[in-house]
Amino acid sequence: VQLVESGGGLVQPGGSLRLSCLASGFTFSSYVVSWYRQNPGKEREWVATGTPSGARTDAADSVKGRFTISRDNAKNMVYLQMNNLKPEDTAVYYCVAGSYYNTRHNPDSATNYWGKGTLVTVSS
Numbered sequence: 001v002q003l004v005e006s007g008g009g010l011v012q013p014g015g016s017l018r019l020s021c022l023a024s025g026f027t028f029s030s031y032v033v034s035w036y037r038q039n040p041g042k043e044r045e046w047v048a049t050g051t052p053s054g055a056r057t058d059a060a061d062s063v064k065g066r067f068t069i070s071r072d073n074a075k076n077m078v079y080l081q082m083n084n085l086k087p088e089d090t091a092v093y094y095c096v097a098g099s100y101y102n103t104r105h106n107p108d109s110a111t112n113y114w115g116k117g118t119l120v121t122v123s124s
Contacts, residue, residue: 001025001113003095008118011085015122019080021095021115029073031113034103035080037091037120047093048080049104058104063089085122092117 007019021033035047048059048069057069066085071078078095096103098112106112 003097003113003115005093005095005115005118008093008120010121010123012124013086013122015085016081016083017085017120019082019093019095019118019120021078021080023076023078023097023113026097026113028076028097031097032100032103033069033071033078033095033097034107035069035078035093035095036107037089037093038117039091042091044107045091046104046107049100050078051100082120085120087122090120090122092119 002024004022011017029052032051034049036044037047038044046060047063048067050057050069050071054071059067066083068081094117095115096112102109102112
């Protein structure tokens with residue numbers, strides 16, 4: 001089982017990035033996927049969740065209207081489109097796959113699969 005994030009980097013405030021999460025080793029299309037982020041010295045923060053079909057998505061108030069989660073089950077990929085980035089969005093972003101409850105409310109569940117993260121830095 002593996003989740004690999006990519007797409008992070010340095011971007012100026014107001015810019016955009018699209019993060020990708022490639023899954024392998026499990027039936028990806030049956031799993032809910034969430035994105036989390038963590039800045040050193042701060043608590044881990046839930047960012048967004050998308051259901052297996054992609055029909056339902058939720059996002060944190062801090063990113064709502066700016067970030068969009070989507071997925072392509074045929075490619076085993078989940079994306080996080082991030083627009084109008086702000087310095088406070090700087091963090092390591094992680095994707096996690098599991099059940100809706102565990103990926104959204106119990107991220108430390110042993111049944112979740114985590115990637116290693118990709119760093120996003122928003123700075124001028």
